[in-house]
Amino acid sequence: MSASSSQFIDPEFKSSVFKKRHRVEELFDFEGCKVGRGTYGHVYKAKSKSSSDTREYALKQIEGRGLSPSACREIALLRELDHPNVLHMRRVFLSHADSKVWLLIDYAEHDLWHIIKYHRATKSPKRLNPPPPLMVKSLLHQILAGMDYLHCGWVLHRDLKPANILVMGEGAERGRVKIADMGFARLFNAPLKPLADLDPVVVTFWYRAPELLLGARHYTKAIDIWAIGCIFAELLTAEPIFHCRQEDIKTSTPYHKDQLERIFSVMGFPQAVPCL
Numbered sequence: 082m083s084a085s086s087s088q089f090i091d092p093e094f095k096s097s098v099f100k101k102r103h104r105v106e107e108l109f110d111f112e113g114c115k116v117g118r119g120t121y122g123h124v125y126k127a128k129s130k131s132s133s134d135t136r137e138y139a140l141k142q143i144e145g146r147g148l149s150p151s152a153c154r155e156i157a158l159l160r161e162l163d164h165p166n167v168l169h170m171r172r173v174f175l176s177h178a179d180s181k182v183w184l185l186i187d188y189a190e191h192d193l194w195h196i197i198k199y200h201r202a203t204k205s206p207k208r209l210n211p212p213p214p215l216m217v218k219s220l221l222h223q224i225l226a227g228m229d230y231l232h233c234g235w236v237l238h239r240d241l242k243p244a245n246i247l248v249m250g251e252g253a254e255r256g257r258v259k260i261a262d263m264g265f266a267r268l269f270n271a272p273l274k275p276l277a278d279l280d281p282v283v284v285t286f287w288y289r290a291p292e293l294l295l296g297a298r299h300y301t302k303a304i305d306i307w308a309i310g311c312i313f314a315e316l317l318t319a320e321p322i323f324h325c326r327q328e329d330i331k332t333s334t335p336y337h338k339d340q341l342e343r344i345f346s347v348m349g350f351p352q353a354v355p356c357l
């Protein structure tokens with residue numbers, strides 16, 4: 082909050098709110114438990130200090146200071162959502178001393194990227210070793226349930242890929258899918274971060290629908306469904322169906338020739354549909 086607006090707040094009210102406000106480190110143990118660092122900020126695995134709560138949580142410290150527009154968007158969206166297969170945000174902490182924003186989220190031990198990688202690694206040279214069919218069925222069913230919920234509320238994901246499909250580990254919710262968004266795709270749209278400032282990072286277009294690769298400028302539900310189809314195929318074979326050489330994210334055109342050709346070589350070229 083800016084100095085000009087805070088001077089209008091009654092100081093007594095302000096100090097009483099301040100005293101009542103819980104700080105994240107008073108309620109949770111997470112020191113030395115960093116589990117991730119990305120463009121989205123830092124993520125810690127956390128346990129409640131209350132002995133009656135034995136669940137594991139993820140604490141995400143949002144990158145940057147204060148309530149940035151993207152922090153606001155993430156909080157505003159997540160607080161509206163309530164579905165067993167969509168990441169559940171339990172609480173937001175505002176740390177006034179260092180202007181940091183923390184999100185408290187249920188901890189999911191796995192994600193589909195690691196699960197598929199594990200299955201690829203254990204395959205013998207000749208035999209494919211994809212996840213068992215019942216596991217694939219359960220995962221796909223849950224992904225569809227979560228995405229149906231999001232689409233019914235007109236929330237488009239826009240970046241569905243195995244790394245964004247979290248899976249709960251040991252505990253009451255073992256095997257439960259939680260659709261998340263680690264937020265990497267948003268880098269493309271972040272106007273304040275020049276792409277040239279970033280290290281060369283490859284980005285995958287394997288899950289991108291052909292209409293996007295051909296220049297469509299709007300996301301649709303169909304674009305998410307395409308990505309789900311790609312993930313389904315990858316679960317069945319443990320290989321990305323539209324595997325393609327990856328490119329540096331600085332490439333600015335939507336047209337990715339190799340990626341489109343890969344899709345067409347697997348699916349065949351689109352045929353003109355005769356008008357009936």
Ligand code: 0ST
Nearest residue numbers: 124139151154155168186238260261262263264
């Ligand atoms: O997943 C996270 N955020 C999230 C989820 C989603 C949907 C509901 C679409 C699946 N959107 N977003 C979102 C929205 C992300 C960024 C912005 C700007 C807006 N956050 C999860 C963060 N992870 C980090 C690793 O540990 C678990 C939590």
